[in-house]
Amino acid sequence: MTDLATKQRLAELVAEASDGAITAAQALSTRLPLTDLGLTSLSRMRLIDAVEDEYGVDIELDGAGWDLVDDLDALSAHLAAR
Amino acid sequence: MPVTGSGAPADTDTRLSWQAVPFRAEGGSGPVTWGQLHMWHPMLRYGAAFATLSLRQVVALPAPGVEVGECLDAIRELVETHQALRTRFADRSGTGDVRQDVAAEGTHLVEVYETGEHASDGAVAAVAERRGRKLAAEPFRHSHEWPVRFGLVCRGRRVRAVAVVCSHVAFDAWAADLVGGALRRLIAGEPAPPGGIWQPLDQAAHERSERGRREDARAMRHWRARLAEVPDTAPRPADDPPAAPPIQQWWLTSNALAAASVAVAERTRTSTSAVLLTLAATALSAIRGQRTVPLKLIAGNRLTDRQQRLATSAAQDALLVFERADVGLDEAVREVYRRSTSGYMRGAYDPRSLAALTDELNGERRHPLDLTGYFNDARLAHAWALPPGPAAPSSRGPTFVRGYERNDMGFCLVLAQQGPDCQVSLLADTTRLPADRIPVLLSGLESLLCEAAHHDLPLHEVPSTLGLPPP
Known part of the structure; x- marks a missing residue:
């Protein structure tokens, strides 16, 4: 899967995790951290749960993972590099 | 239709009778879920005192109420829908291999109490509360008893309230609320919300699947890494004489405290839960005289839609290791x-994995890990429901709730919403925090937060404001 395809899939997961409060299109196009778009702690946890499950990775929020989840470019690059 | 029982009264009160509610549904058997097992061991340790943890609620029905038969039909449908309401739990081998046996058929006995035609609404509500307390007085015998009890309270032969008591092995607060809401809808003839039912046997099978084992392993990696941050040092000795009772819980009702925590949460772009948790951790750190302390967080584990539809215990302990740094609040x-x-993310795991991990770590330490400090955000919405208008400070100040001879918790700050009232409670072991300091700490929380609502405060000032020893 290319980085772009991964990012598109992650954007869909953001929309699901936030119950549509952040749309996939917003998640794809924003240059702001997802927190600034209204990603709550519950949505963040749901997103990580979905990403870990789909990609078979561990993301620790109390390390660099917090900022990683705020930035889909960084997150898709992280998934591609594993 | 339900079968009328013998009507033999349970006590000398002739207004009390029992109705049999037979049910028939799909049954099955399997291991208990992680959430159920999490409460099984406290149930064994507490013995009869575990009954104090049973979850009571009253489902009040609007006038003119419903016929007894309609209400019993609704209970039958509820029991047939949710496995946990017709499950028995037992460790038959005595090896800790606890099983859940979901009955395909059986009978619930439902208490029916008639208040008389002239009882006021207030009297009906008071009777429902009292019947609920009576139903909760005895511990559940899980090997041969259903883990829920129902009591109907009638006025003029129409049901005006249903008291529901749930075992804390089979249900957590979320699941009990889910069952109460489902019963209310069934009685009102409303359709069930969309989405299928995720049952306890499904959950137990999921936990033993490859995906479940990965979840358990991830959680244990997290716990191992965080617990490694806890220094192997002795806490301040617990040398205060124990009060009577030795473990005490006090409440403070204060919408001013709640509103102030909202202001701090908004300023820091966090949550009111995180604000109160920070203060709880700072207090525990001061009480123990340790810069770094672990706290167990009660994790609801209701992240996904599927988890949110599960009517059984899912709550377990998560972990926060707090280090008191020289920073602002x-x-x-x-x-x-x-x-x-991060801790809440790793709050679902096989309790036996955590027991093995802590045993292993304690075997390598001179001072065993003290995991008796807790934080419980018991608000189902995880936010305060503040009524409009100015938020009132506590009018009565802290009040004593109850005492315990023993408890797994040595310290626990609880957030709860009771109708329009925002409440914070503190349970503490009085050998570590003298009894007269508990209400001082709660009042200090209110005044500290009201100040912090306006500006940041140095964290090192928090203990003295709460009446605790300086760091």
């Missing part, structure tokens, strides 16, 4: 927000 809250979110 705002920065500490932001750090706790991140670390506690």
Whole structure:
């Protein structure tokens, strides 16, 4: 899967995790951290749960993972590099 | 239709009778879920005192109420829908291999209490509360008893309230609320919300699947890494004489405290839960005289839609390891927000995995890990429901709730919403925090937060404001 395809899939997961409060299109196009778009702690946890499950990775929020989840470019690059 | 029982009264009150509610549904058997097992061991340790943890609620029905038969039909449908309401639990081999046996058929006995035609609404509500307390007085015998009890309270032969008591092995607060809401809808003839039912046997099978084992392993990696941060040092000795009772819980009702925590949460872009958790952790750190302390967080484990539809215990312990740094309260809250979110993410695991891990770590330490400090955000919505208008400070001040001879918790701050009232409670072991300091700490929380609502405060000032020893 290319980085772009991964990012598109992650954007869909953001929309699901936030119950549509952040749309996939917003998640794809924003240059702001997802927190600034209204990603709550519950949505963040749901997103990580979905990403870990789909990609078979561990993301620790109390390390660099917090900022990683705020930035889909960084997150898709992280998934591609594993 | 339900079958009328013998009507033999349970006591000398002739207004009390029992109705049999037979049910028939799909049954099955399997291991208990992690959430059920999490409460099984406290149930064994507490013995009869475990009954105090049963979850009571009253489902009040609007006038003119419903016929007894209609209400019993609704209970039958509820029991047939949710496995946990017709499950028995037992460790038949005595090896700790606890099983859940979901009955395909059986009978619930439902208490029916008639208040008389002229009882006021207030009297009906008071009777429902009292019947609920009576139904909760005895511990559940899980090997041969259903883990829920129902009591109907009638006025003029129409049901006006249903008291529901749930075992804390089979249900947590979320699941009990889910069952109460489902019963209310069934009685009102409303359709069930969309989405299928995720049952306890499904959950147990999921936990033993490859995906479930990965979840358990991830959680244990997290616990191992965080617990490694806890220094192997002795806490301040617990040398205060125990009060009577030795473990005490006090409440403070204060919408001013709640509103102030909202202001701090908004300023720091965190949550009111993180604000109160930071203060709880700072207090525990001062009480123990240790800069770094672990706190167990009660994790609801209701992240996904599927988990939110599960009517059984899912709550377990998550972990926060807090380090009291030389920073302002705002920065500490932001750090706790991140670390506690990470902890809550890893709050679902096989309890036996955690027991093995802590045994292993304690075997390598001179001072065993003290995991008796807790934080419980018991608000189902995880936010305060503040009524409009100015938020009133506590009018009565802290009040004593109850005492315990023993408890797994040595310290626990609880957030709860009771109707329009925002409440914070503190349970403490009086050998570590003298009894007269408990209400002082709660009042200190209110005044500290009201000040912090306007500006940041140095974290090192928090203990003295709460009446605790300086760091």
